[in-house]
Amino acid sequence: MLKRLLITGAAGGIGQEMRKRLSHMAEIIRVSDKAALGDARPNEEVMECNLADKDAVFKLVEGCDGILHLGGISIEDSWTPIKDGNIDGIVNLYEAARLLGQPRIIFASTNHTVGFYRQNERIDSKVYPQPDSLYGASKVFGEAIANVYHSKFGIETAIVRIGSCFPEPQTHRQLSLWLSYRDFVSLVECVFRAPRLGCPIIYGVSNNDSTWWDNRHVDYLGWAPKDNAETFRTQLDATLPRPGRDAPDAIYQGGVFTADGIHEE
Numbered sequence: 001m002l003k004r005l006l007i008t009g010a011a012g013g014i015g016q017e018m019r020k021r022l023s024h025m026a027e028i029i030r031v032s033d034k035a036a037l038g039d040a041r042p043n044e045e046v047m048e049c050n051l052a053d054k055d056a057v058f059k060l061v062e063g064c065d066g067i068l069h070l071g072g073i074s075i076e077d078s079w080t081p082i083k084d085g086n087i088d089g090i091v092n093l094y095e096a097a098r099l100l101g102q103p104r105i106i107f108a109s110t111n112h113t114v115g116f117y118r119q120n121e122r123i124d125s126k127v128y129p130q131p132d133s134l135y136g137a138s139k140v141f142g143e144a145i146a147n148v149y150h151s152k153f154g155i156e157t158a159i160v161r162i163g164s165c166f167p168e169p170q171t172h173r174q175l176s177l178w179l180s181y182r183d184f185v186s187l188v189e190c191v192f193r194a195p196r197l198g199c200p201i202i203y204g205v206s207n208n209d210s211t212w213w214d215n216r217h218v219d220y221l222g223w224a225p226k227d228n229a230e231t232f233r234t235q236l237d238a239t240l241p242r243p244g245r246d247a248p249d250a251i252y253q254g255g256v257f258t259a260d261g262i263h264e265e
């Protein structure tokens with residue numbers, strides 16, 4: 001069991017769920033976000049923090065032996081918020097980790113680091129990134145920082161390229177990408193319990209029939225996702241038209257992100 005697990009981005013969609021579901025993982029759960037988090041629950045500490053504020057991030061990381069790093073900009077945006085949350089934020093986090101006990105980290109990366117791969121390609125962790133947005137490119141930077149701090153200082157990170165982590169798949173594309181909250185929790189458990197982690201890239205996806213991703217290189221973690229987005233296909237077919245064959249949502253792994261422009265400041 002960890003002594004103190006830090007969850008950044010705990011006010012967000014995934015963060016709120018992990019806050020509810022991970023209390024067994026550590027003696028103390030430290031939840032953080034720049035947005036309001038409400039009162040501390042049993043075995044919790046609440047610390048509001050903007051990831052762009054280096055001093056605040058150092059206070060945040062102090063005393064933590066595990067970090068689930070969900071905080072940051074989670075969709076395409078203009079450069080300044082992406083730079084604050086996903087560029088400065090990740091450097092601040094790893095600098096704090098380097099100097100304050102070298103906690104094991106789970107970094108919430110995204111499928112948008114490889115968004116321009118086609119849906120008819122099966123890819124693994126070795127492929128060259130093909131980001132589809134400033135957002136996706138900022139997460140490629142985060143993956144690179146995790147690697148630098150592993151190679152130079154031995155800090156272990158699970159780089160999780162999350163597909164679509166919501167209560168249910170919301171589009172036909174997400175039938176391939178969906179990650180259930182339950183499967184994300186079991187991944188967090190495997191990562192923090194593994195005797196040796198290293199710095200692997202893991203595709204964060206449930207046991208979906210129509211997956212595009214190969215996770216065989218991380219079999220050593222013993223992660224066995226149980227949910228399958230296929231159980232939602234009939235319901236989705238009944239409520240949502242399928243995207244046309246020429247639609248980005250049917251061609252590229254990153255879907256509509258590939259067709260979005262630059263969000264000017």
Ligand code: NAI
Pocket residue numbers: 008009010011012013014015033034035049050051052069070071072073074075084085089108109110111161162163164165166
């Ligand atoms: P979200 O947008 O709901 O939550 C992100 C949280 O980060 C927000 O509460 C926000 O206030 C906080 N945040 C943003 N900038 C910050 C800053 N500068 N300082 C401190 N906190 C800041 O996103 P969601 O869906 O919960 O995703 C969590 C993480 O997982 C994100 O890093 C996202 O990129 C990644 N991810 C999520 C996917 C999904 O399907 N939900 C898919 C792929 C990646």
Ligand code: 15L
Pocket residue numbers: 074075110111112163164165174177254
């Ligand atoms: C992401 O990276 C986003 O954080 C999430 O909101 C979804 O858009 C997801 O990717 C997706 O591609 O479905």
